[in-house]
Amino acid sequence: MAVTAGVDIGSTTSKALLLKGDDILVSVIGQSSTNPAKTAREVYDRCLTEAGIKEEDVDYVVGTGYGRAKVPFAHTNVSEISCHGKGAHFFLTDVRTVVDIGGQDTKAIMVDDKGNLLDFAMNDKCAAGTGRFLEMMVRTLEIELSELADLHFQEGEPCTIGNMCSVFAESEVINLVNEGTSLPRIIKGLHISLASRIAALTKRMGVEPELVITGGVAKNKGVIDALQKKLNLKPRSLPENIDPQIIGALGAAIIAAGKMPQSPSG
Ligand code: ADP
Numbered sequence: 001m002a003v004t005a006g007v008d009i010g011s012t013t014s015k016a017l018l019l020k021g022d023d024i025l026v027s028v029i030g031q032s033s034t035n036p037a038k039t040a041r042e043v044y045d046r047c048l049t050e051a052g053i054k055e056e057d058v059d060y061v062v063g064t065g066y067g068r069a070k071v072p073f074a075h076t077n078v079s080e081i082s083c084h085g086k087g088a089h090f091f092l093t094d095v096r097t098v099v100d101i102g103g104q105d106t107k108a109i110m111v112d113d114k115g116n117l118l119d120f121a122m123n124d125k126c127a128a129g130t131g132r133f134l135e136m137m138v139r140t141l142e143i144e145l146s147e148l149a150d151l152h153f154q155e156g157e158p159c160t161i162g163n164m165c166s167v168f169a170e171s172e173v174i175n176l177v178n179e180g181t182s183l184p185r186i187i188k189g190l191h192i193s194l195a196s197r198i199a200a201l202t203k204r205m206g207v208e209p210e211l212v213i214t215g216g217v218a219k220n221k222g223v224i225d226a227l228q229k230k231l232n233l234k235p236r237s238l239p240e241n242i243d244p245q246i247i248g249a250l251g252a253a254i255i256a257a258g259k260m261p262q263s264p265s266g
Contacts, residue, residue: 002059002260004085006252007044007074009036009067012103012131013216016043018058020053020255026051028244034134036067044073060259062252063169063261075259081109082117083129083251088212089115090254096208099198099227100248101217103131115251121205129197131197131217137199140170141183143222151187152222160189169193187222195226202231213234220246255261 001019008015010032017027021215028046031191033039040063048055063071064083071077089111098109105124114117123129127136138145158180163169169190177184202211213235217223228234238244 002257003053003057004253004260005044005047005058005061006066006175006249006254006256007040007061007063007071008083008173008222008249008252009063009071010038010065010080010102010247010248011105013245014026014039014043014065014067016040016047016244017249017253017258018047018053019250024250025052026055027243027249029243029245032067033040035135036070036222038068038070041073042069060256062256062259064065064248064252075256078217078252078255080248080251081107081120081122082246083255085109085111085116085117085251085256087249087251088214088238090214090250091238091242092210095210095212095236097202097205097211099202099211099213099215101131101198101213101223103135103216103217106130106198106201106215108205110111110205110208119205121201123197123201124218128164128169129194129201131215133166133194134190134217134220134223136166140173141177141186143183148191148223149219149221151184152191152220152225154184156182156222158184158192159185161193164193164197188226189223191220191226192230194223195230198227199230207231207233209233210236212238214238214244214247 028200062073063077070079110119
């Protein structure tokens with residue numbers, strides 16, 4: 001059975017994944033750098049080592065993400081928009097809308113019953129509406145990204161973050177802290193502000209059920225909760241053991257498998 005790889009060089013993180021048939025052999029996540037080719041090599045090598053597979057035994061490699069053209073060992077590259085559709089469809093065949101919330105851009109993606117791209121809308125001009133917005137806020141609040149979800153579900157009415165611009169929203173957060181506003185109230189307000197942006201983007205494209213959220217920000221259940229309320233639609237869940245951040249790399253590996261003769265996904 002063919003072994004294929006997906007290497008997703010995002011603006012914030014780089015992901016690599018090895019696929020054999022329907023089995024994900026291994027996936028790794030690393031920080032992106034100013035040298036995408038080197039980062040691609042590093043995450044791919046970590047994958048090969050962890051899976052105990054030699055590079056020559058990988059049949060086809062697809063690069064994707066922001067730095068997709070800079071994966072020197074890839075046979076070809078494909079836009080991450082198509083890859084997220086294919087990756088989400090691998091687990092959830094009835095999904096028609098994929099919302100990929102990454103570090104520097106967010107995409108609402110419409111797919112057909114095979115996970116093929118039909119349409120998309122994208123926000124990449126502004127930090128608000130992307131993972132960067134929350135990264136800035138956790139730095140200001142001196143907390144970790146991984147704490148956001150717990151804080152979101154603690155008691156307290158969400159406060160209103162009036163400014164859509166991340167720079168002004170940051171000043172607003174500093175004021176709220178100085179006024180003694182509780183952290184859960186601020187975090188809920190931030191999640192609602194982010195979700196408003198993303199919901200508007202998704203609605204612009206058209207929300208077709210079922211919907212799933214992918215990308216690194218999907219690890220934050222507080223954002224999922226806020227988005228669910230804004231869209232009035234419960235997003236489908238990926239399997240518990242699957243990190244939503246690797247869905248683009250998975251889609252790339254699936255597309256790679258489609259390049260193989262007699263591939264089941266082909
Ligand atoms: P890209 O592909 O654009 O590099 P990713 O899909 O890897 O982006 O997502 C990166 C974003 O994921 C970061 O900006 C960060 O906000 C968010 N993120 C990463 N890990 C976590 C976590 N454990 N909890 C909440 N958010 C996270």
